[in-house]
Amino acid sequence: MSTLQKRTFTVPTRSQVSANNQAIFDNLQKGIGFVPNLYAYYAKNETALDDYLTLQNRKSTLRAKEREVINLVTSQINDCRYCQSAHTALGKMNGFTDEQIVEIRKGSASFDSKLDALVKFAASAVENRGRATEESKEAFFAAGYDEANMIDVVMVIGDKITSNYLHNLTGFEIDFPLAQLL
Template identity: 60%
Template sequence: MESFKVPTREEVSADNQAIFDNLKSQVGFVPNLYATYTHSENGLADYLTLANRKTTLSGKEKEVINLVVSEVNDCTYCKAAHTAIGKMNGFTEEQILEIRSGEASFDPKLDALAKYVKSAVINRSKPEQSTIEALFDAGYTKENLVDTIILVGDKTISNLLYGSTSIPVDFPTAQELETAAV
């Protein structure tokens, strides 16, 4: 496989340099995965537009989706990044591990979301009907379902980029699940 170097600020266009500067001011650094998007001139801007779109989902709900998708797809980078972001959103390490397994027994609504997302990703876009029904029974709407699907797609894009490049992970390593849940 061709080696992918993570582009530095000096190696990207002026437009991408501005995005790097904005990320550095907001996040404190430019995550390697984001920098890797700049191998395409418009890749990072396009991805950030998708990732930062308005949604009906809360920060915690978004992290449930990100964690489940990243676990099912075994994305080391995204598991590490979203473990850190999940903690910033108030989840404990134990809750994050449970979410990554596709459950959230500590919150019935998040549990339905985690189970739906796991089913959708494992079954390659054909979730079990029971998980869709459970999602609606838990109080989610059709709009929430569409926003969930968009976020599954968003996270899958990043999982694919990491899986194709194996760039260095610049977040603390996520603990592995003790048993293979997926």
């Protein structure tokens, strides 16, 4: 009987990726001061990093703070420590307190009724693989969101599931301050 060894996944350096991806690394370095390991890992594929950044940076009907709510909820449900940590840092940059971030990750936002409806809708959509409860959908619309917003919620969930799954499959090093375990 053979025993399988756990595969180790490594994050490529700038010199290990294509010229196109090196240019993206340079832009990330200039723009945010470093190349997050998640982005670097996407660069193992010729087109994935550019494709992912295009998706992540698309125009949206949702404010940055609302997108962070969805990112935090989705990453919590999918148990992705990398994305929990990255979006805790980004959530703080978007004005959330540590306590609010923990509350969002736990599935509510008592400090803001509209965000609370968004948290519950996003969580229901992720947990039920797109079949959000009627209650969460109606609360989402009653809070002032519309169908264009709903489409953007699904786009952000899809973006985050992609990252969650990639990190959960590989387990490469987390290069953000570790988010609190819940």
